[in-house]
C-alpha cells in the first residue's frame with residue numbers, strides 16, 4: 001500500500017478529517033473519556049495520511065498559539081487529534097503523522113516548541129517519539145469558566161526551534177487542544 005501525506009488548512013480539510021473523528025470519537029465514546037465536557041480549539045493545520053484512493057487513515061492536528069510561559073509570550077505549536085483508523089493501527093502511521101507535524105513546525109518561522117496533551121496511559125507512546133513530560137502547571141480558557149487549571153490530561157513538549165521547558169507555568173491563552 002502506498003500512502004500520501006498532506007498538510008492542509010485546518011478549516012478547509014475538516015470535511016476530510018471528520019469521518020475519522022466520528023468513527024473513533026462518537027459522542028457516546030467521548031462521554032466516557034477523561035476529557036468529556038471540555039471545549040477544544042479547532043486545528044489550524046491538519047496532517048492527513050491517506051491511502052491511494054484519498055481515504056484518510058491517520059490525522060494529526062496542528063495548532064498555532066501565542067501562549068505565555070512564566071508570564072513571557074512565546075509562539076508554540078500545539079499537536080492534538082492524533083487518530084489512526086482502527087484497522088490501520090500498529091503500522092507506524094501515527095508516527096509518520098507526528099513526524100510530519102514536527103517537520104511542518106520546523107518550517108514555520110515562529111514556532112519555538114510543541115505542546116501536546118494526552119491521557120496518562122498514552123504518555124509512553126509519545127515519549128518513545130521524542131516528547132518529554134511537562135511537569136509544570138497549565139492553564140487554559142473554558143467557555144463560561146474563564147481561565148482554569150488544565151490538568152485533566154498529561155502535558156508533553158517537544159523541541160522545535162528552541163529547547164522546550166519542562167517546568168514552570170504555561171497559559172494557553174485560549175482553548176486547549
Ligand SMILES: CC(C)(COP(=O)(O)OP(=O)(O)OC[C@H]1O[C@@H](n2cnc3c(N)ncnc32)[C@H](O)[C@@H]1OP(=O)(O)O)[C@@H](O)C(=O)NCCC(=O)NCCS
Nearest residue numbers: 082083084089090091092093094095117118119122125128
Ligand atoms: C494512539 C494511536 C493514534 C496510535 O496510532 P498508530 O498509527 O497505531 O501508531 P503507530 O503505528 O505509529 O504506533 C503504535 C504501535 O505500533 C507499533 N509500530 C509502529 N510502527 C510500526 C511498524 N512500522 N510496523 C509494525 N508495528 C509498528 C509499535 O509497537 C507502536 O507502539 P509503541 O512504539 O508504543 O510500542 C491510535 O491507537 C488511535 O487512533 N487511538 C485512538 C485515539 C487516541 O487515543 N488518540 C490519542 C489521543 S492523545
